[in-house]
Amino acid sequence: MGALAIKNVTKSFGDTHILKGIDIHIEAGEFLILVGPSGCGKSTLMNIIAGLEAPTTGEVHIGERIVNNVAPKDRDIAMVFQSYALYPTMNVRKNIAFGMETRGVPKKEQDEIIARVSKMLQIDHLLDRKPGQLSGGQRQRVAMGRALARDPKLFLFDEPLSNLDAKLRVEMRTEIKQLHHRLKTTIVYVTHDQIEAMTLGDKIAVMKDGIIQQFGSPEEIYERPSNLFVAGFIGSPSMNFVECHLAEQGGEYGVSLQSEGDARFVALPNGARLADRIGQKVILGVRPEQIEVAEEGEPGLACKVHLTEPTGPDTMIFTQVNGKEVVARVHPRAARHPGETMRLKLDMGKVVLFDPQTELRLV
């Protein structure tokens, strides 16, 4: 059963078009991420799903209903806000109970729900405190408790972790994921953090300029980004983009790569599909971990190391290919010092090619 369907939704303020035809469909129990840089329209889309703003055109379905004309409170949704939006004059118990009181839930039932939710989130010892007396992580839990107490069809999370410090953010990320596994709820989660998107999402919608650039599973988006923007936005460090020309050599199709002092032709598997583009410029996209150290006797491109960044498990090697800075993620023991030369090879089965004009993926 479809839990949420957004059909051709647009939003404009006069001549400013915030959303330009959004289509999304997710099933019950799925975790949908809306990710993109600020100003991409993801928060506006969230507000439209919540009913806090109305779409200019298009339909929003929650469950089997069209909810365009349904008030936020009647959409069977709950929302967690970036600023937590806890009522500062009420204690934690009142904060969680407020919505239930408004809906006229009997007092006894309220108490049961508060007890269950606060135990689940480990905030049962904080029930009599005011939000001002809580830490950031505790406020975050209370905000989630308020949403859970509603037991809605759809949870909306609006950048819930961006006000937390780095360590807490990682912890809460894991907790949200566990919560989702346990409760099997449908979640829509807005973030600008691609790591949150990758780790949490069942489905990711990468947005930019009011358009969904790509909608798919994290693997799809990571391995087969549909355009240059998605490829560069998802993944850290970012994908390397190297300009090169498609060529044919000895019956094989491929590209020639040039480092400082070395050059070689590398063949593309299934390169024949690109036969009609021979001689044209393409952009080769290769992720840092798809560049490996060539073994003894293996063909490799000799590259000069400009800089190294050890991260612990891996070391980032900065070098240059076809005049562009390229980052490779290698094992710390394989890394050479700046100024030295390393022989590198690309995992050609995983690289992607983009058209420099349309910026769309070719292979």
Place this chain on the structure above:
Amino acid sequence: MDNQNKLWRVALYAVLVYAAVYYLLPLYIMATTSVKSMDEIRAGNLIALPMSITFDAWGKAWATACTGVECGGLSRYFWNSVQMVIPAVLISTTLGAINGYVLSKWRFRGSELTFALILFGVFIPFQVVLLPMAQTLGWFGMARSVAGLVFVHVVFGIASTTLFFRNYYVGIPDELIKAARLDGAGFWRIFFKVVLPMSTPIVMVVLIWQFTQIWNDFLFGVVFSSGDSQPITVGLNNLANTSTSVKEYNVDMAAAIIAALPTIIVYVLAGKYFVRGLTAGAVKG
């Protein structure tokens, strides 16, 4: 260097003490004169402490001093003012809070223009509206009544109370309102349960502000009231201007203090909120 510093410090304190004395002296003279007898006033020095303290002048100012042809003291005027100031302050504060809530959290097409127009009211000189207001009160059948004065003060107060509340509420995050809407609360429930409990500092500011403005107003009082609806400021004026054989300074002084006392008391009781409320929102936190 140290000596120079010390010299500066002494000079600074000298100026501050002088300024403090300068401002406090009138109050001191009023207070001491009001408890002196007329004989002592005639004989003695204006600044001297009273030789014997008597509250006769206070009693007379309150109950028997002549204000024109009538000789009932200020008590009648005082109660007129109380009857005027309480509803006027409460109504104008309530309306200001609702206006501010709407103009900051429930914006509509033209709400900014509406706010700009309301703001205009803060800057209108009172004299400009005296005649049209007199006409309006006449049509409403409220001319020369306490109810009429309440009406005038409410209308005039809305501009500044709206400004105060609107600017305070702009600082309340919109996400709170969104959260409450998702919780199912409507316009009034959000106002009473979420917004108003957060408003204590600004409510105090507006209450003090409105109380002081309305209690101290003389112009509207003298123009729009007469006889038994006049407020205390008008009563004080009448008392001081009623010529009898002798000028009773002690009674005048006591009457002036009686007229000023409520605003002083309000400020002393709620003053700490006043400063807090005025600076709230200036610093985020």
